[in-house]
Amino acid sequence: MYRFTVYSFQRSKSQPAQWVLTTFTFGHEDQQTCQMWVNQIDASLVLQDGRPKNLLVFVNPRSGKGIGSRTWEAVAPIFLRAKINTKVIVTERANHAFDVMASTSNKDLKMYDGIVAVGGDGFFNEILNGFLLSRHLAHYPPTPSDIIDCRQTEGNYPNEAINAIVNGSEDQAPLLSSAKHGGLGLSTSSGNSTDHDSEFSAFHTWFRFGIIPAGSTDAIVMCSTGCRDPITSTLQIVLGKRVHLDIAQVVRWKKTPTSKFDPCVRYAASFAGYGFYGDVIAESEKLRWMGPRRYDYAGTRVFLRHSSYEAEVAYVDTKSEDTNANGKRVLCRSNCSICNTRPHLQHSHTGSSSRQDETRWLKSKGRFLSIGAAVISCRNEKAPDGLVADAHLSDGFLHLILIRDCHHALYLWHLTQLARKGGNPMDFKFVEHHKTTAFTFTSFGDQSVWNLDGELFEAHQLSAQVFRGLISLFASGPEV
Structure with a gap:
C-alpha cells in the first residue's frame, strides 16, 4: 500500500477564530495512482494566484518575552510544506528592519509577494515606517x-x-475628503511622481504584509485574525488571505x-x-x-x-x-x-x-x-x-x-x-x-x-x- 499526506487545517472547536493544523493520509495499492493524485493537487495549488510564493521575513528575537526566534522555528515548516520560498532576516539591533526596508528598492521588493514580521505591534510599526516613509507621497494634513x-x-x-477653512498653498494641501482617502501616492523619488505612482499602485494590488504574533499585546493580529495564535496567522499567510488596513x-x-x-x-x-x-x-x-x-x-x-x-x-x-x-x-x-x-x-x-x-x-x-x-x-x-x-x-x-x-x-x-x-x-x-x-x-x-x-x-x-x-x-x- 502506497500513501501520501495532505496538510490542511480545521477550526478549533473551543475558539472558532483559531485554526489548527491537521493532516489527511490517503493510500492506494498502485504507486502511479498515488503520484497522479499528488500531481493533481500540486497543479491545482499552483493555479491559486492569491497564494504567496516568495516572502521576505523579519524576525525580532527580542519581541515580547524574547520568543521571536522560537516562534519562527515553530512555524517555518508550514512555509516549507506550502512550497513558499522565504528570505529570513533576524534583526540584530533597534531599527534594523527599518533600515533594510528604507534601503530596499521597489525593484528588489518585487521579488517578493509580501513581507512578514515575526514580533509585536512595535516591530511591525518599524517595518511599516521603513516601507512607507520613502514611498508614500501625500499632502500633509493641516497644521493647528x-x-x-x-x-x-x-x-x-x-x-x-x-x-x-485650511490656510495653505498648493504645496500644503488641506485634508482630502473621505471619499478620496485610500489613495496610494507611492514613489521612490521626488522626480516624475506620476510614473512611479502608477508603477507602485499596480504593485500594491498584490503586495501584502503578514504578522506572526510574538509581542507583548499583538493588537493588530487580534483585530485582523480574531486570535493571538502564530499557527493561525501562518496559515492565513500561506493560504493568501487578504484584508485591507x-x-x-x-x-x-x-x-x-x-x-x-x-x-x-x-x-x-x-x-x-x-x-x-x-x-x-x-x-x-x-x-x-x-x-x-x-x-x-x-x-x-x-x-x-x-x-x-x-x-x-x-x-x-x-x-x-x-x-x-x-x-x-x-x-x-x-x-x-x-x-x-x-x-x-x-x-x-x-x-x-x-x-x-x-x-x-x-x-x-x-x-x-x-x-x-x-x-x-x-x-x-x-x-x-x-x-x-x-x-x-x-x-x-x-x-x-x-x-x-x-x-x-x-x-x-x-x-x-x-x-x-x-x-x-x-x-x-x-x-x-x-x-x-x-x-x-x-x-x-x-x-x-x-x-x-x-x-x-x-x-x-x-x-x-x-x-x-x-x-x-x-x-x-x-x-x-
Missing part, C-alpha cells in the same frame, strides 16, 4: 495654525463648533514649545495616544529588563500619579454611522460589509479637485488625562473588546477618544470597563468619542510624549489623517 475660525457658533462646553499618517510640526517648525512624519497601524498612553510607554522604556510585565508595572505607576495635561484638539466633523437595520453598531468581522465597500484606489495628490475647500471642524480644549486615536479596535488580552469595540479595519475613520480630567475613582472605573468584555468605557461624562478623518493637537505643557503603536514619539504640536486601505494584510478578518 492652518485652521482658521471663520464663524464660531454658540457651542456648549467642552466642544466649540467652528466652520473652518487603514493607516494613520502622523505629522509632528514641533517637538517642543521652543523648537523650530520641522515636519516629521510617522505612520501608525493601530493607535496613537497621548497623556496616560504616552506616559506608560515612556515609563516602560526604563524597565525593558522586566519584559512584558513592565507595562503592568508602568501602567500602575502612571495611574497612581494621575497626571493631566492642558491641550487643544481640533478634529473633522463627520456624520458617518455604521449601524444595521435595528440601529445596532456593526462590528468588524470576516468578509465585513463595511470594509469591503472600499473605493477604488486613487492618488492622494492629484490636485485641487481632490481637496475640500471648506471643512467643518470641532474643537476641544482643556485638561486631559489622555487623548487617543484608534485606527482599529485594538483588541488585546487586557481589553477583550478593544478601546473601541465597533472600529473597523478599513472604513477610513479614526476614533478620537478624549478623556478629560476627572476624579481618580472615576478614571479607575473607566479603565475597569475597558478590561471587561461587554463593558462600556465610553459611557462617562468625562469621555468624548468622535469618529473623524483627521485631527490636530497642540500641547500647552513643556513636554509632550505620544505612543504610536507602542513606540515613543515626542510631539508638542502634531496633525494626523487616515488613509483608507493603504496597505493589505495576509489575514481573513476577525471571527465575531
